[in-house]
Amino acid sequence: MARIFYSMAGEGRGHAARARTLVESLRRDHELWLFASDDAYDFLARSYGQNSPHAEVRLLRIPGLRYHYTRGRLDLWKSLRSGLQYAVREMPRLVRAFRQRIAAERPDLVISDFEPSLPRAARAERVPLVSIDHQHVLAAYDLSILPASLRRYAWLMSLGVRLYYRGQAATIVSSFYTPPLKRGWKHVRQVGPLIRPEVAAACPVSGDYLLSYLRSNTPDAVLETLCTAGMPVKVYGLGERPERGPLRFYPIHEQHFVDDLAGCRAVVCAAGNQLLSEALYLGKPVLAIPESQHHEQLINAHFLQHMGVGRWTLLEQFQPAVLRRFLEQLDEFRERTALLCGRLDGTHEALSILNDVLAQATQGRETVPSASAGG
Structure with missing residues (x-):
C-alpha cells in the first residue's frame, strides 16, 4: 500500500x-x-x-x-x-x-x-x-x-x-x-x-426534456430564454425554487443529476470541461453558454462546435432564436455524439x-x- x-x-x-x-x-x-x-x-x-x-x-x-x-x-x-x-x-x-x-x-x-x-x-x-x-x-x-x-x-x-x-x-x-x-x-x-463511476454506469436515453446546469448568479434573461424551449427544462445549480413555466428547479444531488443527465434530450450549460465531457460521454448534444470573460470556457466551447457535437453562444447573447436553432439541429448533433457515447x-x-x-x-x-x- x-x-x-x-x-x-x-x-x-x-x-x-x-x-x-x-x-x-x-x-x-x-x-x-x-x-x-x-x-x-x-x-x-x-x-x-x-x-x-x-x-x-x-x-x-x-x-x-x-x-x-x-x-x-x-x-x-x-x-x-x-x-x-x-x-x-x-x-x-x-x-x-x-x-x-x-x-x-x-x-x-x-x-x-x-x-x-x-x-x-x-x-x-x-x-x-x-x-x-x-x-x-x-x-x-x-x-x-x-x-x-x-x-x-x-x-x-x-x-x-x-x-x-x-x-x-x-x-x-x-x-x-x-x-x-x-x-x-x-x-x-x-x-x-x-468519467465518474455513476456516469459510466448510467444508461442514456433521449427523453422529452432539456437539462440545464447554471451558476447561482445567472442573469434572469437566461431563464426567460429557457422558458421558450417548448419542452420541460430541469434546472440545476440555482437551488430549489417555485416552478416557472416549463422550468423545474432541483437541488444538487449527485445521483439525481446523473439520472437526469442520462435521460435528457440535450444539455444547456456553461462550458466547463467536466460537464461537457460527461454530457458527450452520454451522447447528449450541448448548447454551451460561457461568459464573455471566461476565456477557458470559451476555448472549450469553440472545440465543442468544431467537433460538430453542439453549438455555443455567449451567456450575455443567449436568445430564443439561438435556442430554437440548436433544437432544430439536434438530429444532426446526435449523429456525431453517438460516435462518442460510452467511448470518451x-x-x-x-x-x-x-x-x-x-x-x-x-x-x-x-x-x-x-x-x-x-x-
Missing part, C-alpha cells in the same frame, strides 16, 4: 469530479490524503467527509484561489488581483505546512490538479509529482484553430501554468478534445475526460500512467490498480 497526497483547485466541481474518479480506484489499494478548497472540498465531503466509511481516504480543507464576480459577471481583473494576493500571502504559509506534513507522513507520490502549493512542497521534499488537469491545454495544445484573442489569452495563462509546475514525473492533460501538441510539449500525455473515458489510461510512476517511486512495491482492473 502506497501513501498518496492529492491536491486540487477549488473553483467549480470539475477538479473534484476528476479527483473522485481516480480516488474511487486508488482507494482500493492505497491510502489517500486529499487537499481541497471551496467547491471542491464541499463536493468531496459528500463522499469522504467526517462520517465517510472510507477510512483509507482523508479529506482536508486548504485555502484556495477563486474567481470573483462583479454585478453577476466574472471580473477577470479582480480575479487576477486576488490571485496575486494569494500567491504573496497564502502560498508561502501553505507550502511550509505541506512540507511539514510531507516530512511527517512521507507520501510515495503527489498528484495535483492545478493547485500550486503542494507541487512546490513536493519538489522541495523530492517526492515524485504527477500533474493531471485540464489547464495544461493552455500551454501544451496547438490552439491554432481559435480566434487570435483566445490564443493570446492562452499564451498569457500558460505562463502561470509553467510557474505552477516544474519537474513533474508525468504531465497528464484530461480533455474531451485532443488537438496536436506544441513543439516542446511532446512529453505530455493526452487522455480523455475522467480516459480513466484507465490515466491510472496506467500513475501506475508506472508509482512503480518507479516505490521500487516494485504494490502499485495502483491497473487499467484492466476497471473503475
